[in-house]
Amino acid sequence: MVFRARTVAELFDQTIRSYRHRFKQYFIVAAVGLLPGMLLSAAALAVQSYITIQIFPELRNADPTNVGSFSTYSMANSLASVMQNLASLLEMALSFGLVVPLVNIVFLADLQGEAIGLREALRRFKGVAWNLVAVFAVLFGVYLAAIIWFIVPCVGWFTGLPMLVAFGTVAPMTVTIAMVEGRQAWAAVKRAWLLVRQRLWATVGALWLIGLFEQAVMVGPLAVLAMIVLLPLQGMGYNDLNDLLPAVAGGSVGAVLTTSLTSVLVYPLSILFTGHWYLDLRTRFEALDLSLRAQERAGVSTQAALRAAPDIQAEKFLRGQDLGQFFLMSLALIAFFIALWGALVGVIFALQSLGGR
Numbered sequence: 001m002v003f004r005a006r007t008v009a010e011l012f013d014q015t016i017r018s019y020r021h022r023f024k025q026y027f028i029v030a031a032v033g034l035l036p037g038m039l040l041s042a043a044a045l046a047v048q049s050y051i052t053i054q055i056f057p058e059l060r061n062a063d064p065t066n067v068g069s070f071s072t073y074s075m076a077n078s079l080a081s082v083m084q085n086l087a088s089l090l091e092m093a094l095s096f097g098l099v100v101p102l103v104n105i106v107f108l109a110d111l112q113g114e115a116i117g118l119r120e121a122l123r124r125f126k127g128v129a130w131n132l133v134a135v136f137a138v139l140f141g142v143y144l145a146a147i148i149w150f151i152v153p154c155v156g157w158f159t160g161l162p163m164l165v166a167f168g169t170v171a172p173m174t175v176t177i178a179m180v181e182g183r184q185a186w187a188a189v190k191r192a193w194l195l196v197r198q199r200l201w202a203t204v205g206a207l208w209l210i211g212l213f214e215q216a217v218m219v220g221p222l223a224v225l226a227m228i229v230l231l232p233l234q235g236m237g238y239n240d241l242n243d244l245l246p247a248v249a250g251g252s253v254g255a256v257l258t259t260s261l262t263s264v265l266v267y268p269l270s271i272l273f274t275g276h277w278y279l280d281l282r283t284r285f286e287a288l289d290l291s292l293r294a295q296e297r298a299g300v301s302t303q304a305a306l307r308a309a310p311d312i313q314a315e316k317f318l319r320g321q322d323l324g325q326f327f328l329m330s331l332a333l334i335a336f337f338i339a340l341w342g343a344l345v346g347v348i349f350a351l352q353s354l355g356g357r
Contacts, residue, residue, distance in 0.1 A: 003289035006280055008206050015273045018110065025106045026268040028118050033099035034267060037091025038260035044083030045256055095267065100175050101125055101132055103271040108180060112302050128178065134185035135178050139171055142189060155323075162329035169207050170196050172274040180278075181309045191312055195281045200325055206277065210270050218262045286310060 006014065019026060105121045116124075146167055150160025170192045177195075178188040196203050282288040286309070295305040 003279060003283050003292060005284045006276075008202070008209070011206070011273065011276045011280055012210075015269060015276050018107065018272050018276070019269055022106055022110050022115065025115070025117065025121070026103060026272075027264060029102035029106060029121060030099050030264045030268050032118065033094040033102065034091065034264050035260060037087045037089075037094060038256065038263070040090060041084055041087035042256040042260070044080045044087060047083075048077060048080035096171070097132070097136065098125075099267060100172055100271055101128070101179065103268045104176050104179050104275060107272055107275050108303070111306075131178055131184060132175065135174055135188055138185040138189050139167075139174060142167055158330045159323050159326035161333070162326040165204060165329075166196065166200060166326070167193070169203055172271055173278050176275050176278050180306050182307055183309075187312065190315070190317055191309070192278075193317065194312055194315055195278065195285070197322055197325070198285050199281060201329075203277065203281075204329075207270070207274070210273050214266045214270060217266045218259060282309075 102118075102121050102125060105124050106116060109116045109121075143164065146160060146163045149156045149163065152160075170189070173196065174188050174192040177183055177191050178185070181188070181191065183191055279288065288306075291308065292302065292305045295308065296302070
């Protein structure tokens with residue numbers, strides 16, 4: 001890979017190329033981390049839908065003596081809700097705690113010309129697992145501090161939300177830094193933030209665009225599924241609800257499964273883009289390309305050359321300039337919502353005036 005400063009479009013293109021080059025490995029590690037929680041969520045929804053279909057005819061004919069059906073339905077809903085909450089927690093934990101590190105491991109191996117499978121990726125993951133646990137704990141503490149700061153009157157109100165957004169963009173890069181540079185938990189979090197703040201607006205904007213791309217990819221299959229499920233139901237009324245329920249329930253379970261598959265396909269893209277963005281930041285502000293060439297000529301491996309990063313001990317984590325950036329981001333966000341609200345109101349008034357003619 002040639003290291004040089006790239007535009008956002010070039011980085012996205014590079015991300016797609018990296019993804020295609022090791023598609024099989026990325027798909028497998030994403031499936032291992034994402035599918036357990038998603039399948040548990042689909043199973044909970046399927047159980048809830050099945051019980052609803054079985055009990056619904058009795059519930060429609062409300063009868064004071066029909067207490068058993070009501071209690072069974074309530075209990076089933078409660079159990080299904082608990083299962084879905086557990087599935088969401090499992091999905092969140094595995095996606096960030098397992099998929100992000102594994103994708104990074106495959107990505108870093110690819111930078112050095114290696115093609116590793118799931119077993120080797122898991123073996124390498126074991127070597128950094130405890131440090132990553134500490135990284136996640138530190139990130140949680142940083143988020144908690146930012147939330148508390150958000151509550152502080154005036155200063156926190158106008159800087160807290162952008163601070164949370166900025167630290168959210170830092171999180172995946174923190175894992176990359178912990179694995180590339182071998183830094184411990186707090187040092188990895190600080191290092192990620194020090195890099196990101198040098199190009200804060202571009203980082204937040206680029207990762208937001210990647211998020212939009214992921215949502216656009218996921219919307220397509222869901223729209224097709226909705227058409228398949230909903231078109232046959234047109235014209236059905238409330239009296240046909242017994243016949244409508246199986247199709248709606250099947251469509252809901254199908255939507256969860258479709259979302260699961262598309263998530264497995266697109267989730268590695270955002271992680272890979274973050275990795276490329278990290279390398280781009282180091283190239284822009286630390287001349288990583290020149291450093292790598294010099295060290296490779298001296299016989300140093302790519303992995304060792306990437307570890308040769310600047311010392312950050314003397315750097316302050318948060319400066320007054322950073323708070324000023326957060327304040328400007330809040331103003332930009334307020335201006336965006338005012339403009340959006342004004343546009344919506346203008347469209348409504350225009351439609352009303354056209355309708356009155």
